[in-house]
Amino acid sequence: MHAQAAFAPSTRITSVNQLPGDLLDLGPDAPEMDAEEQIENTVMSFRANLVLHMGFQKALKEIARCHRLGRYRIDEPNCLLITGESGCGKSTLRKTYVKQFPRYEEVDRTVVPVLHLQLPSQPTVKNVAERILIQLGDPFAEKGSAEGKTARIVTLLRECRVELVILDEFQHFVDRSSEKVEYKVADWLKSVINESKVPFVLMGLPRCQRILDVNEQLRRRFLPKVALQRFRIEIAAERKQFYSVLRTLERGLPFQSPSALTDKTVVPRLYYATHGVIDHVMKLVSEALGIALSERRATIDQDVLRQAFERAIWADARDQDNPFHSAFKQRPLSGAGEPFYGYR
Ligand SMILES: Nc1ncnc2c1ncn2[C@@H]1O[C@H](COP(=O)(O)OP(=O)(O)OP(=O)(O)O)[C@@H](O)[C@H]1O
Ligand SMILES: [Mg+2]
Structure with missing residues (x-):
């Protein structure tokens, strides 16, 4: 694909174009403070715009594919690993995708089409399970044994009709200095994926790859992989x-x-x-x-x-x-x- 094609008019940033055209000429009566505020406003609106560059679009497409295939509820759902260095847009990607599938209320339940969260900095089965339960609205997230929590996660994923789970900051599963992998949590994750039949998208720094390198069972489930890279x-x-x-x-x-x-x-x-x-x-x-x-x-x-x-x-x-x-x-x-x- 030609590079320009990635920026179709409807997808390129737009809102800065919509700001008042007279920003540079605020007029003699405009108070100083207002001018400053307007400038800040313009800058912040510009900053908040999303650039749908090719790598970002490709990653969005892969998440959508993983999501679609997940609806077939196959025994070993296809999962997706998205890696990228800091500031390359992983969390922005997560938030952009999730925005299309907001949670909503039904008479008897909250429907959460896409569940997403950031993993804690020192993951254990207990704290990761708790975070997932909190996001699923479990009022007793911290109660029960690890097994009990896991069982509740599987039930709630079904009850809340979760179709896709996105976990950000997955590099926390690999210790920064020793490169030691949290095997226990990785194994546990694999069993949640299997039992729930919900596909997982994992995002994190490039060292995440190490988790798949040492865990062949997870590795098999995480194909293909996407890298959200800086432009070199x-x-x-x-x-x-x-x-x-x-x-x-x-x-x-x-x-x-x-x-x-x-x-x-x-x-x-x-x-x-x-x-x-x-x-x-x-x-x-x-x-x-x-x-x-x-x-x-x-x-x-x-x-x-x-x-x-x-x-x-x-x-x-x-x-x-x-x-x-x-x-x-x-x-x-x-x-x-x-x-x-x-x-x-
Ligand atoms: N496609 C994009 N268009 C415009 N701005 C972007 C885009 N991607 C990222 N940014 C900007 O870069 C900032 C950092 O991005 P983000 O937090 O998504 O990076 P990250 O890969 O999650 O980094 P980290 O690994 O440190 O968590 C965002 O707050 C946003 O301002
Ligand atoms: Mg991030």
């Missing part, structure tokens, strides 16, 4: 995607004049400034929008981006560390003490 401009297809994201954002800006976001010389700078991580892209461009509006600039240029980088990404950056400064020599800012340390 070394790879041509991803460079195109990154450019598409920037063009989408550019179209959402409330300026008459074009911004520098899609300039050939600025795109690589934007990459180094954000490491290709969508979270940093949104932060940087939103900050730049705020600066441009406050300083009553005609658009976002490289100088605005330079300031935005300092404010939103790296406050202590020296000139040679700021991708929008002429002294910057192209390099990833992923050394120790730099903003993208720890990213692969």
